Amino acid sequence: MTAADSRARVVVDARVRQGWTRVRAAWFPILQASVAAAIAFAIARYAVGHPFPFFAPVCAWIALGFTTDRSVRRVAELAVGVAIGVALGDLLVHLIGNGAWQVAVVLFLAAIIARFIDRGQMLTTQAGVQALVIVGLPAISASGGPVGRWIDAAIGGAVALAVALLTPRDPRRHLRTLAHAAVEELAAMLRVLGRGLRSGSTADVQDALVRGRASQPALDEWSDTATNASELARVSPALRKYRDELAGLGGTAVLVDRAMRNARVLARRCRSAVDAQTHDMTTVADQVDATARATEELAAALGSGRDPERARSQLLAVSHALDPFELAARDWQVQSLVLLHRSLVVDLLEASGVSPSDARESLPEI
Structure with missing residues (x-):
């Protein structure tokens, strides 16, 4: 399979998943x-x-x-x-x-x-x-x-x-479905990226980048729907009781969109590092895999409407370990990947309910 065929397959798979999500909703x-x-x-x-x-x-x-x-x-x-x-x-x-x-x-x-x-x-x-x-x-x-x-x-x-x-309606239900689908797209991208880093496969890293780009429609739909629902809740007495959660989901959509953009930047830099074949990417792969698992947990929590406590704990554990000088003492290129990963994890921590200051403070000092 050529690189173009692989990219086309990833895009088609993403569109099919997003299409079925829209149909279910x-x-x-x-x-x-x-x-x-x-x-x-x-x-x-x-x-x-x-x-x-x-x-x-x-x-x-x-x-x-x-x-x-x-x-x-x-x-x-x-x-x-x-x-x-x-x-x-x-x-x-x-x-x-x-x-x-x-x-x-x-x-x-x-x-x-x-x-x-x-x-x-x-x-x-x-x-x-x-x-x-x-x-x-x-x-x-x-x-x-x-x-x-x-x-x-x-x-x-x-x-x-x-x-x-x-017709009784609960706007949170549709938003939760969109949130779960969008965050799961990020988790899936990170899983593919971690696999590519571990095996040294440029194709997998490229697939992760393509998958991240193809996920943007799911993120946009979540953000737009959350904005509309929040505006509606402000003027509708029947929906006023949902106002806080709808506003929270809207804010989370912005943070996850930011996290996805940082993940795409990380994937682009990882592609260059994997192409060189001169770096030990095991530690980076371990942290990316851990972030993917935490992101899956975040997707499940958002989809069910429960507090993402487990995702928070897992992300904090990843954050505490992201010290570029410990993970790659003598490799400045791998250190740069860890620094990019830190930005991604901070966004995900905020999406899980951690304040911006606490999210930044959870990172090791450098």
């Missing part, structure tokens, strides 16, 4: 949104009598989306945006017809009205998009008179709001 919200769209379609067709209730399932699907981030405000914002766009588009098509300049007029008015109603960006975006769809959609798809499509959109929005109100 999203399959139930997707099922809910799909069922809600079907219910909205059935109400509009069989209860209201519209033969082509296109906008009923569209509005329900857009408003609910496919994530667990379903605040009532967000769902209402999207539903109202769709309803405004459909109503305005229908009205203007009947008054001025459709064409190039009508598209500009419809988009402008829809956005102005939406901005007047609320500051939400999603409301404005959906109002414009749905008004544009109305202008471009053949009139044959309309049913129920001049306000039929607006009624369909209102039905879809009402069904989405009902689902959002009646």
